[in-house]
Amino acid sequence: MQELIHNEVVGSYIAGAFAVDGGKRETLVSPVTQAPYHEIVYGGREEAEAAIAVAQEAFFVWKATSAPQRARCLREVAQIIHSREGELAELITMEMGKPICESRKEVNYAAGFFDWFAGEAERIYGMTIPSQFTNKELSIRYQPVGVCGVITPWNFPLAMPARKIAAALAAGCSVVMKPSPETPVCGLVIGEICRLAGIPNGVMNIVVGDEQAIGSALLDSNIVRKISFTGSCEVGKYLYEKSAKTMKKITMELGGNAPVLVFDDVPLEQAVEGSIATKFRNTGQTCICANRIFVQSTIYEEFVEQFTEKAKELIVGDPRHEQTQLSSVLHPVSAEKVTGCVADALDLGATGNLLSDKPNEAQVLSGVTPVMRIFTEEVFGPVAALIPFTAVDEGISMANAGDYGLASYLFTRNMAIAHRAIEELQYGMVGLNDPFLSTAQASFGGIRHSGIGREGGPTGIREYLVEKYVSAQISMLM
DSSP, X not given: OOOSSOOSEEEEEETTEEEOSSSEEEXXXXXXXXXXXXXXXXXXXXXXXXXXXXXXXHHHHHHHSOHHHHHHHHHHHHHHHHHTHHHHHHHHHHHHOOOHHHHHHHHHHHHHHHHHHHHHHTTOOOEEEOOSSTTEEEEEEEEEOOEEEEEOOSSSTTHHHHHHHHHHHHHTOEEEEEOOTTSHHHXXXXXXXXXXXXXXXXXXXXXXXXXXXXXXXXXXXXXXXXXXXXXXXXXXXXXXXXXXXXXXXXXXXXXXXXXXXXXXXXXXXXXXXXXXXXXXXXXXXXXXXXEEEEEEHHHHHHHHHHHHHHHHHOOEEOXXXXXXXXXXXXXXXXXXXXXXXXXXXXXXXXXXXXXXXXXXXXXXXXXXXXXXXXXXXXXXXXXXXXXXXXSHHHHHHHHTOSSOOSEEEEEXXXXXXXXXXXXXXXXXXXXXXOSOOOXXXXXXXXXXXXXXXXXXXXXXXXXXXXXXXXXXXXGGOO
């Protein structure tokens, strides 16, 4: 079977083809193997504007395509992704260093969004409004917003584009995507999959290259009516401000500093296993990873001991190996953040229960306090901060400290505590005895400084639709 991307040279994917003429050419080198794996031609504003123009033309074709036909195309995308699981997982691991066992899960996770939104494409219902006038019919219908600009991160280079693109295509929108410069081929492969699935050329476009030039083209364009971004709070706020000039619709999934609350009524082993799972997935490089683990004081010492022992058992190694749990490859920015936050915490009095001079290895700090960077900043690496609390209200208050509001977790068997915490935690998502809360069938997003809007689930498609109200004087109709 031929590889999905078999071209020796790739570039921006516009109207169903790679743009490889002109532009800066570079050899991509895997951070895992240190070997070249593709030649790429980078684009800039010119390519972005060309992609926007193509997407605008294709939008009218795709918008007019029936919902069942759009759904069939999306299901075919999902089928292709499933059928190429091995190839795509290897690409993710080679391009950004994710452990191969997790890369396979990401492939299936990505396919799930196309499956889910295929169904949502056929469930875009309008409504009829009871009218006070006997000669008027009032109704609401939903229509695609138009050309969408999609900007995605490196840490989930297939799944994050899938969550956005699947919803946009289901709604009838066309897309111009800027993938992360760290994972361009993972982004480009989606364009080829969409073509193979029968989605018309120009509906799905991917521009790689000069980040500032491409981003500015998307933000400045009046044709682009929607921006969906996953990334840092700082960049998200900048995009939000710039999008106001053309009154674009916005979805932002930004940073998190996820807390875990562990109450003393829960089986300790369950709480430790769950906390380990949500802390160290993807070597700690997810926006919903646990950063601060608050443990009730009556079980704190025992929890610290068991958690530290479990962290020691995590296998660090080549991400291509099946047994690897923590990758030997850590993003340079993550590595710098881990090193800085650990040093700061130790200087301010934290205890290093498990330390390493390698930032990709598990580290555990106890006695962390609010004055330390690790308490207030998103670390994005495999270091856990363990903090004691006494009463329920104290734990919830500490968990709510700061400006982030993406994901939170709690472990308890007490129904009253669970209901109270769910109600009072100032986060867009709560995992109750569940370290894996993200799924295609549920909405994903944050509040406060962690984002605007929702992705996935039954509300995810609404982010790509506009509402149109119709008042019809039916007596005038023939």
